Amino acid sequence: MADLFPIGTGADASSDPDQQLSARLDQAKRAGRPLRIKLGIDPTGSDIHLGHSLLFRKLRAFQDAGHTAVLIIGDFTARIGDPTGKSATRVQLSAAQVDVNAETYLVQLGMGQAPAHSLLDFETPGRLEVRRNSEWLTALDLPQVIELLSISTVSQMLAKEDFSNRYGSGAPISLHEFLYPLLQGYDSVHVQADLELGGTDQKFNVAIGRDLQRHFGQRPQFGMLLPILPGLDGVQKMSKSLGNTVGLAEDPLSMYSKLEKVSDSVVDDYLILLTDLDLASLPHNPRERQKLMALEVTRARHGAAAADAAQLDAAKLVSGVAGSSAAAAEVLEASLAAVNFPARAFYLLSAVGLCASSSEARRQIQGGGVKLDGEKLTDPNQEFAGPEALAGKVLQLGKKTFRRLVAG
RNA sequence: GGGUCGGUGCCCGAGUGGUUAAUGGGGGCGGACUGUAAAUCCGCUGGCUCUGCCUACGUUGGUUCAAAUCCAACCCGGCCCA
Numbered sequence: 001m002a003d004l005f006p007i008g009t010g011a012d013a014s015s016d017p018d019q020q021l022s023a024r025l026d027q028a029k030r031a032g033r034p035l036r037i038k039l040g041i042d043p044t045g046s047d048i049h050l051g052h053s054l055l056f057r058k059l060r061a062f063q064d065a066g067h068t069a070v071l072i073i074g075d076f077t078a079r080i081g082d083p084t085g086k087s088a089t090r091v092q093l094s095a096a097q098v099d100v101n102a103e104t105y106l107v108q109l110g111m112g113q114a115p116a117h118s119l120l121d122f123e124t125p126g127r128l129e130v131r132r133n134s135e136w137l138t139a140l141d142l143p144q145v146i147e148l149l150s151i152s153t154v155s156q157m158l159a160k161e162d163f164s165n166r167y168g169s170g171a172p173i174s175l176h177e178f179l180y181p182l183l184q185g186y187d188s189v190h191v192q193a194d195l196e197l198g199g200t201d202q203k204f205n206v207a208i209g210r211d212l213q214r215h216f217g218q219r220p221q222f223g224m225l226l227p228i229l230p231g232l233d234g235v236q237k238m239s240k241s242l243g244n245t246v247g248l249a250e251d252p253l254s255m256y257s258k259l260e261k262v263s264d265s266v267v268d269d270y271l272i273l274l275t276d277l278d279l280a281s282l283p284h285n286p287r288e289r290q291k292l293m294a295l296e297v298t299r300a301r302h303g304a305a306a307a308d309a310a311q312l313d314a315a316k317l318v319s320g321v322a323g324s325s326a327a328a329a330e331v332l333e334a335s336l337a338a339v340n341f342p343a344r345a346f347y348l349l350s351a352v353g354l355c356a357s358s359s360e361a362r363r364q365i366q367g368g369g370v371k372l373d374g375e376k377l378t379d380p381n382q383e384f385a386g387p388e389a390l391a392g393k394v395l396q397l398g399k400k401t402f403r404r405l406v407a408g
Numbered sequence: 409g410g411g412u413c414g415g416u417g418c419c420c421g422a423g424u425g426g427u428u429a430a431u432g433g434g435g436g437c438g439g440a441c442u443g444u445a446a447a448u449c450c451g452c453u454g455g456c457u458c459u460g461c462c463u464a465c466g467u468u469g470g471u472u473c474a475a476a477u478c479c480a481a482c483c484c485g486g487c488c489c490a
Binding site for chain 2: 170171172232234257260261262263264285286287288290291294314340342343344346347348350351357358359360362363364366367368369370380381383397398399
């Protein structure tokens with residue numbers, strides 16, 4: 001399912017360890033050294049989602065085959081922002097924000113957990129290097145930067161679709177954005193990567209890495225380009241900034257509920273890319289397929305028991321019997337400790353975190369979207385004297401959001 | 409550096425002195441419907457324990473009873489020229 005780059009055609013390709021991955025593997029094996037598999041992630045958000053998990057699953061497969069995963073936390077490049085797939089200049093992140101994000105990434109990848117249950121193997125010696133690219137990128141001086149810049153050309157950069165689109169439509173492109181592919185490529189030089197993993201949209205960046213490695217006298221890396229997972233909307237790629245993701249850290253219920261609602265058009269893609277199921281053996285009814293996919297993906301992350309429970313709970317939620325059902329056990333609790341009584345309904349909603357603001361809460365109540373223990377609230381000014389009147393009850397916003405109120 | 413056009417709410421984009429928290433789309437959130445979703449229809453889409461008060465049209469000042477709308481300076485962007 002992955003594309004290799006370069007493909008390695010031509011007369012002598014099959015034996016050239018720079019053109020044919022199998023030749024490189026043989027060579028490494030004879031030399032008794034593992035390959036260095038580079039995967040870079042920019043800690044621009046705080047969640048790893050299913051789109052990323054494709055890459056990590058592949059990286060783990062390399063680890064299990066005895067190779068060294070070189071995970072690069074792009075703490076420096078994140079501050080520039082990868083222009084790939086972007087139609088506007090990215091907001092630059094602060095160093096502190098990047099640090100926080102990087103930390104949560106590692107936890108989600110399984111740092112501190114046993115390899116059997118985690119996405120990456122953090123424990124077996126020699127299987128994982130975690131590097132931050134600020135380590136070497138902050139040390140570059142101007143002559144070195146100029147050297148990097150001299151390796152590529154303006155027309156090469158403008159040939160990249162994202163840049164040409166923006167240039168063509170008159171959107172601004174800052175010069176520093178041209179630096180991104182070069183810096184990412186320089187990462188490959190610094191860690192001496194044999195192979196870089198990435199989505200198919202990373203081909204340009206991987207190719208730049210090869211150019212730079214050659215320039216600095218190293219043998220160029222291979223690129224293994226994995227398909228891009230479509231997002232929940234079924235149209236655009238799964239991406240945090242588009243809000244169409246399923247996060248690995250999400251609880252089974254929300255993971256399942258999101259997945260069982262994806263467009264029919266991407267159900268098969270998810271089955272192929274995220275599960276090991278055989279498509280031919282699956283039911284043809286689209287709804288059945290969809291639910292099976294959601295269940296299987298949730299199982300892979302949370303285990304069969306939790307996934308099955310999530311499926312049951314999801315069914316109960318839509319049929320509207322959530323209040324007292326088993327699902328209620330999983331409902332988030334909200335403390336009334338921070339609420340100042342007497343509390344009016346709209347204030348309660350915002351104080352408990354169900355609505356972003358009290359004005360929004362007021363509107364939701366007026367719109368008929370709020371229930372308390374299954375009973376619709378109609379008056380935003382309805383007053384509650386004290387916590388005793390509310391403790392233990394379930395406050396509901398819309399069909400999917402619940403909070404069980406607890407005293408203290 | 410010169411010329412020119414422009415910067416409006418999450419995004420796009422109307423509005424060129426006065427019922428303007430600011431038309432209209434998109435997106436989002438809620439409601440109805442359905443096999444979930446989509447599509448469709450309806451409501452909402454600054455904040456505040458709210459029948460009132462506060463903050464908003466790049467920034468800062470100014471003119472005026474009154475400014476997103478006029479003036480000045482500055483900041484930022486597009487295009488053309490250098």
